[in-house]
Amino acid sequence: MNLAGFLAMGGYAVYVWPSFGLTLILLIHNVRAARRYHASAREQALRRIDSSRKQV
Amino acid sequence: MNWTWFHKLASPPHFYRLAGRMTPWFGWPAFLLIVVGLYGGLVLAPPDYQQGDAFRIVYVHAPSAWMSMFIYATMAVAAAIGLIWRIKLAHAVAAAAAPVGAWFAFAALATGSLWGKPMWGTWWVWDARLTSELILLFLYLGFIALRASIDDRERADRACAVLAIVGVINLPIIHYSVYWWNTLHQGSTITKFGKPSMPFDMLWPLLAMFLGFTLYFGAVLLTRLRGEVIRRERDASWLREELAR
Numbered sequence: 001m002n003l004a005g006f007l008a009m010g011g012y013a014v015y016v017w018p019s020f021g022l023t024l025i026l027l028i029h030n031v032r033a034a035r036r037y038h039a040s041a042r043e044q045a046l047r048r049i050d051s052s053r054k055q056v
Numbered sequence: 057m058n059w060t061w062f063h064k065l066a067s068p069p070h071f072y073r074l075a076g077r078m079t080p081w082f083g084w085p086a087f088l089l090i091v092v093g094l095y096g097g098l099v100l101a102p103p104d105y106q107q108g109d110a111f112r113i114v115y116v117h118a119p120s121a122w123m124s125m126f127i128y129a130t131m132a133v134a135a136a137i138g139l140i141w142r143i144k145l146a147h148a149v150a151a152a153a154a155p156v157g158a159w160f161a162f163a164a165l166a167t168g169s170l171w172g173k174p175m176w177g178t179w180w181v182w183d184a185r186l187t188s189e190l191i192l193l194f195l196y197l198g199f200i201a202l203r204a205s206i207d208d209r210e211r212a213d214r215a216c217a218v219l220a221i222v223g224v225i226n227l228p229i230i231h232y233s234v235y236w237w238n239t240l241h242q243g244s245t246i247t248k249f250g251k252p253s254m255p256f257d258m259l260w261p262l263l264a265m266f267l268g269f270t271l272y273f274g275a276v277l278l279t280r281l282r283g284e285v286i287r288r289e290r291d292a293s294w295l296r297e298e299l300a301r
Contacts, residue, residue, distance in 0.1 A: 006098075006099070009109040009110075009112070010103055010108040010109035010110075011108070011109075012108060012109045012110040012174055015110055015113065015170045015171065015173060015174050016109060016110060016112055016113055016170075018170055019113045019116050019117065019166075019167040019170045019171070020094070020098070020113075020115075020116055022116075022163065022166055022167065022170075023116035023120060023163050023167060026159050026160075026162070026163050027090070027272065029159070030155075030156050030159055030276050031275075031276060031279075033155070034156075034276045034277075034279035034280045034283070035279055037279070037280055037283040037284075038279050038280070038282045038283035038286070039283075040283070041282075041283035041284075041286035041287050042283075042286060042299060044286075044287075044290070045286050045287075045290050045295060045299055046299055048290055048291075049295075049296055049299065049300075
């Protein structure tokens, strides 16, 4: 099987590739957003702990 | 029955650590299954005799649609548990699941549209299946907006739980819409009684994607939940010890 034929997707390339591309972007986005959400919660909590120590 | 395991699971410090250890056990199998499923769906599976290569969109469309419903069910069950037994962690599950589910509902609609244009000749019709899936997306967005609009977390939890539970009625409507109404959307291929109407070399990559997406959701949910638990427990003493490590 040649690469050009594979990429052409039997003439449906403009529908097939955006579908897969969009889904993969969303999969990656969800992972990154979840990690950011956890990391930012951690940072905020650490800052809070830090500032409460200074007040003591 | 002994419920200590359940209470232990619902205790935030225990859950926080457990979730961190569990995440890779969901994430890596999910990654491998999705890679294998993509290769199987895009390269190994033969083109459909009617739809040609356009049928391959099903490998991202159907698992996304499945996830949009599975995540909603998870969210509603968690919300009900939170509401009935007042378990904060259950509300956290519902809150963490919503954005992920919303993206999958969007993906199901968008990839369905990209398949509909060449196959049906239209991007969109107000067919029962499509409309009820669009309502599912709006339910997710409503849930997220409602949560964002209430400052008091406990009130937000309760209000969102009611919304999530009422919205469950939409799930059977989505599933059975293709039987109840004369929809343009086709009927079930896999989630029906009896033999799936798809040959094995087309079917296995789809099953790999279904399982991969489900495990993927597990990993993403656990990570979001850890963030959610920290935000809810920000003044707890265990958190100081945990974060100091």
